[in-house]
Structure formats: C-alpha cells, structure tokens
Amino acid sequence: MCALVALAFLVPLTVSLGDRDREDAIADAARRSALVTGALAVSTDAEVVSRAIAATGDDPVTRPVVRGLGTDESTARATEADVERARAGGRSLLVDVDGGIVRLDPVVLGDTTAVVEVFLPESTLGGVSTTRWLLLLGVAAALVCATVLVVDRVALRAVDATRGLVRAALAVGDGDLDVRVEPAGPRELAEAGYAFNRMADRLVVSRTDERELVADLSHRLRTPLTVLRLDAEALESDDTSIGTFSEAELDRRRGIRRMRQAIVTLEGEIDVLIKTTRKAVAHEAGPAMCDVSEVVRDRMVFWSALAGDQNRPHRVVGAQLRIPAPVPRAELAAALDAVIGNVFRYTPQGTAFEVAVSRRDGYVAIRIDDAGPGIANPDRALRRGTSDQGSTGLGLDIAKRVALQANGSVSIDRARLGGASVVMLLADPEATPRQVNRFGLVGRMARDARDQKTGGRRWPRPRATDA
Known part of the structure; x- marks a missing residue:
C-alpha cells in the first residue's frame, strides 16, 4: 500500500519535472535567439553578427545560425522548407530534427527576411532520464522503508498496550483486583487504560463496602441476641445430672440447655461472620x-x-x-x-x-x-x-x-x-x-x-x- 501511494505521487512528479525541463530549454533558446535578432536589427555586418552569436554560449552545437544572409550555415539542421515556412508565417517555429528540435525565429531586414536557427539537443529537453527515474525510485524506496519503520513502531506500542490491557482484564476476571495497567499507546488505548484502573478501583471499593455492610449488619444482630442470651441466663439451671426429676422436668431442662447452646452457637457464627468480612474502608453513603x-x-x-x-x-x-x-x-x-x-x-x-x-x-x-x-x-x-x-x-x-x-x-x-x-x-x-x-x-x-x-x-x- 505504501509503495502504491509513493508511485502515485512520484510518477506524476517525474513527468512534471520533464515538462519543466523542456520549457526551460525552450526559454533558454528563445533568449539566445533574441541576442542575435537584436544584433541583426542594429546591423547586418558579419562581424557584429559573429560577436552576437559568440555571446550566446561556448558550445558550437547549440550556437544560433543565421539563415539567409550568406553566413556560414554548415551547422544548420533545419531544412529549407522549414525555413521558408518560418519566413512565410512571420512567427517562431519549433521543428523536430534528428537529435532534438530547432527554434526558427524570422527577422525582417528591409527587403529580405533572415531566420535565426537555434538547436536544442534532446538531452536538454527533459525527456526520459534514467538518472532521474533511478533517483526518484530511490526516494520512493526510502519513503516506503521509513513509513514501514514508523508504522511498525507505532503498531508495536499499540499492540503492547492492548496486550497489557488484555492481561489485566483476565487477571481481574480471575479475581485479582490489585492488578493495574500503565496507560500507554495511542490516546484511545491510554484512555481505556485509565478507565480500566478506575473500574478496578471501584470494584475494590464495592467489594470492601459489601463486606463492611455484612459485618455491620451482623453486628446489629447482637442486639436481639443479647436479649435472648440474658433471658436464657435468667432461666433455671439446665443441669440434669444432680437430683431426681420427672420426665417433664427433664424435658424442660433439656430444652433450656438446647436454647442456651443454640444462642452460644449463634453468637459464635456471628463472630466468625464479622471477623471474616471485616475491612477498613471509608463510608461513601x-x-x-x-x-x-x-x-x-x-x-x-x-x-x-x-x-x-x-x-x-x-x-x-x-x-x-x-x-x-x-x-x-x-x-x-x-x-x-x-x-x-x-x-x-x-x-x-x-x-x-x-x-x-x-x-x-x-x-x-x-x-x-x-x-x-x-x-x-x-x-x-x-x-x-x-x-x-x-x-x-x-x-x-x-x-x-x-x-x-x-x-x-x-x-x-x-x-x-x-x-x-x-x-x-x-x-x-x-x-x-x-x-x-x-x-x-x-x-x-x-x-x-x-x-x-x-x-x-x-x-x-x-x-x-x-x-
């Protein structure tokens, strides 16, 4: 995906750079042609024209050539038909020739019309350049590698944060309410981590409050239980080992003994319940x-x-x-x-x-x-x-x-x-x-x-x- 995105941007960029080079080359040719046409407008003397041509550059291949004044036309590349077409049209022409293009600019000199020819080699026109393509492909490869590296690092942080959140959730599900997570990763995962910690804290408080409620409610049972115990203590003795008693008296004393034993057992159960559920927490009600x-x-x-x-x-x-x-x-x-x-x-x-x-x-x-x-x-x-x-x-x-x-x-x-x-x-x-x-x-x-x-x-x- 990253490679496709890079190519979608780099291919149009390469074509645009080629068009830009062609326009720059044509503009440079127009500048050099203007130097010669300006000199011709002043004087048609061969020495003046030669100095103007020499001022356009040192490369003899790309120097302008004046057609129609009897000067040296050995380096000319445009055909006579193209030159005549430029004279007849009275405007600049771009003509394809072997190895590039030529620019033909007609100049009216009294009764005659000269034509200034400027050759543009194909290498200066920004065509398909192997070097440019290789450079852009290298840039694309570097961008793809950098993108993959950055995405991998970001994804690794997100994956680590997600795994930590999953482990903590599983631990809470197994009953370990002391586990907490360190919020990390993207903003959404960090917020999820904070929310998880708040949830775990709330679970701890809720569980502790429930145990406290059980302990306090159990303690409230002591009030009626105290009354029962005191009433039971006020009853007669439940000893059946000393003396001779009737069957009814034995049943009554055994009933008193069972009642007292039940109260003692109930008190013990309440004590165990209170001690089991006792926790020190703040009351939030x-x-x-x-x-x-x-x-x-x-x-x-x-x-x-x-x-x-x-x-x-x-x-x-x-x-x-x-x-x-x-x-x-x-x-x-x-x-x-x-x-x-x-x-x-x-x-x-x-x-x-x-x-x-x-x-x-x-x-x-x-x-x-x-x-x-x-x-x-x-x-x-x-x-x-x-x-x-x-x-x-x-x-x-x-x-x-x-x-x-x-x-x-x-x-x-x-x-x-x-x-x-x-x-x-x-x-x-x-x-x-x-x-x-x-x-x-x-x-x-x-x-x-x-x-x-x-x-x-x-x-x-x-x-x-x-x-």
Missing part, C-alpha cells in the same frame, strides 16, 4: 437527616424493658426537643444499639447507665455513661476490630463511623457515674460551628480530629506530685 431525640427515645423503649429485667437504674436526659442530625436514622439507631449493647454486655447486672442528648456550639452530643468498671484502653477500644473482651471490636467503630459521617467524632472518658463515658459528636445542620474554649464541647471535638486514627481521648493522666 450520603448522609440523611433524622431527629436524634426521637431515635434516642425509640431505642430506649427497647433497652428500658431489658434494663428493668436486670434491675439496671437508667435515665434519659435532654431528649424532649427535636434535635436534627445529618445521619440516616437507621445508622444512628445502630450506633446507639452498639454502644448501649456494650453496657449490657460488659457490665454486671444492676449497673446504672444514662443516655443524654445536648445541643450547643454547632454540635449535637450524645453521651452514654455507665457505672461499670470503665474501659482500660480507650485508644485501643476505638480501633476497628480490636477488643479486650474477646468480641469482634466493631461496636464502638460503628458509632465512630456514624459520627465521622456527620463531620463529628467519638471520644471515651471517665463518666460521672464512675464507669465509661462514650460521647458521640455530630455536626448540627442548623448551626455553624464556632471556636470556643478548648475545654468545651467543640474543644473536645477539635482534639479528637487531630488524631483521626484513634478518634478517642485518653484517660486523664495523674498529676505529678511535688517532691
């Missing part, structure tokens, strides 16, 4: 709006019934007025259940707790205090998947992620009741945060924001005593 007071009141209806069964003193503070927060209702309910569930799970029966809601300085604070033993390592408790109690460690992390979703934070401190105090700060959508005293509510949030890895406050350090 856009926040919705909910009423914090309404969510607290609704969840405390559930937890109050359980607290009554366990003789736990409890109270709710500040949940009478509407307090909006930029989080989905279900997410906030899950966070409250996770934190309050920890109180029931890790504190003895009869331990008091308190849930308080406050709103100031552009933030909404949800505080859950208890009178239990407290949390020995707050920083560790706020790290995802970490627990000192043998659980999955997702409870406080759920609360932390909900708070971060609302541009807030979670902190752990010593409660007024003597145990742990977990505070969730949520940005108030109806107020603009402002800087206040660093020991106030916003100050607590600011300190937590400087340590996003842990998100929690440390226990107050003991003051140094004077020596």
Whole structure:
C-alpha cells in the first residue's frame, strides 16, 4: 500500500519535472535567439553578427545560425522548407530534427527576411532520464522503508498496550483486583487504560463496602441476641445430672440447655461472620437527616424493658426537643444499639447507665455513661476490630463511623457515674460551628480530629506530685 501511494505521487512528479525541463530549454533558446535578432536589427555586418552569436554560449552545437544572409550555415539542421515556412508565417517555429528540435525565429531586414536557427539537443529537453527515474525510485524506496519503520513502531506500542490491557482484564476476571495497567499507546488505548484502573478501583471499593455492610449488619444482630442470651441466663439451671426429676422436668431442662447452646452457637457464627468480612474502608453513603431525640427515645423503649429485667437504674436526659442530625436514622439507631449493647454486655447486672442528648456550639452530643468498671484502653477500644473482651471490636467503630459521617467524632472518658463515658459528636445542620474554649464541647471535638486514627481521648493522666 505504501509503495502504491509513493508511485502515485512520484510518477506524476517525474513527468512534471520533464515538462519543466523542456520549457526551460525552450526559454533558454528563445533568449539566445533574441541576442542575435537584436544584433541583426542594429546591423547586418558579419562581424557584429559573429560577436552576437559568440555571446550566446561556448558550445558550437547549440550556437544560433543565421539563415539567409550568406553566413556560414554548415551547422544548420533545419531544412529549407522549414525555413521558408518560418519566413512565410512571420512567427517562431519549433521543428523536430534528428537529435532534438530547432527554434526558427524570422527577422525582417528591409527587403529580405533572415531566420535565426537555434538547436536544442534532446538531452536538454527533459525527456526520459534514467538518472532521474533511478533517483526518484530511490526516494520512493526510502519513503516506503521509513513509513514501514514508523508504522511498525507505532503498531508495536499499540499492540503492547492492548496486550497489557488484555492481561489485566483476565487477571481481574480471575479475581485479582490489585492488578493495574500503565496507560500507554495511542490516546484511545491510554484512555481505556485509565478507565480500566478506575473500574478496578471501584470494584475494590464495592467489594470492601459489601463486606463492611455484612459485618455491620451482623453486628446489629447482637442486639436481639443479647436479649435472648440474658433471658436464657435468667432461666433455671439446665443441669440434669444432680437430683431426681420427672420426665417433664427433664424435658424442660433439656430444652433450656438446647436454647442456651443454640444462642452460644449463634453468637459464635456471628463472630466468625464479622471477623471474616471485616475491612477498613471509608463510608461513601450520603448522609440523611433524622431527629436524634426521637431515635434516642425509640431505642430506649427497647433497652428500658431489658434494663428493668436486670434491675439496671437508667435515665434519659435532654431528649424532649427535636434535635436534627445529618445521619440516616437507621445508622444512628445502630450506633446507639452498639454502644448501649456494650453496657449490657460488659457490665454486671444492676449497673446504672444514662443516655443524654445536648445541643450547643454547632454540635449535637450524645453521651452514654455507665457505672461499670470503665474501659482500660480507650485508644485501643476505638480501633476497628480490636477488643479486650474477646468480641469482634466493631461496636464502638460503628458509632465512630456514624459520627465521622456527620463531620463529628467519638471520644471515651471517665463518666460521672464512675464507669465509661462514650460521647458521640455530630455536626448540627442548623448551626455553624464556632471556636470556643478548648475545654468545651467543640474543644473536645477539635482534639479528637487531630488524631483521626484513634478518634478517642485518653484517660486523664495523674498529676505529678511535688517532691
């Protein structure tokens, strides 16, 4: 194809160059003839005419010859008939002769008409030149070779980029979501490489979010499971090895044992599910709006019934007025259940707790205090998947992620009741945060924001005593 294109351009070019050479040769002949005709117009003296002929060039073959003045006409090539035709026509003629062409220019000298003859050899007319054809063929071959080389290099880059994209696609299809491509090749392939990398990143995020959703949903199952476990523990003993029992009593105790074993098995399965699917990712869901007071009141209806069964003193503070927060209702309910569930799970029966809601300085604070033993390592408790109690460690992390979703934070401190105090700060959508005293509510949030890895406050350090 490249050779055909080169020939399509070079053949017309060669013909055009030949025509150009012929025109240049004829124009040169006209110039030399004009020198002689000009001299004849001035004088017909033989010496003057000879000097004019000598001035046209050194080649005796191409020097003009004056016909009809009795001068030397031995080098003339045109026939008498052609000369007479030029005299009769009174205009220049081009006549083909052996070895080239001649130009005949008539000049009227009184009663006579002389004719100036200029011979043009075939070599000066730009006919078929072997040298020119060979040169142009060489140029065509060089152009074809250069084109093939450039196309081969470009095609090689495109092929390499395509092969890399294919290998990466096959790897992703086989489950390797860490593979990426280096965008290269033509613009279209480079854009395809960038699009592939974005797709792979999105797949990783989607898969991780799905696992996180499974882990969080599994953790939410702990709330009803905790109730079942506590109710099962409140039942009578399931020991059938000591004492004598009737058949009905044996069946009842065996039923209690099976129920407790089923709860333990279910808790174990949920723990395995959470630990298997746990991943640390950013939550991308856009926040919705909910009423914090309404969510607290609704969840405390559930937890109050359980607290009554366990003789736990409890109270709710500040949940009478509407307090909006930029989080989905279900997410906030899950966070409250996770934190309050920890109180029931890790504190003895009869331990008091308190849930308080406050709103100031552009933030909404949800505080859950208890009178239990407290949390020995707050920083560790706020790290995802970490627990000192043998659980999955997702409870406080759920609360932390909900708070971060609302541009807030979670902190752990010593409660007024003597145990742990977990505070969730949520940005108030109806107020603009402002800087206040660093020991106030916003100050607590600011300190937590400087340590996003842990998100929690440390226990107050003991003051140094004077020596």
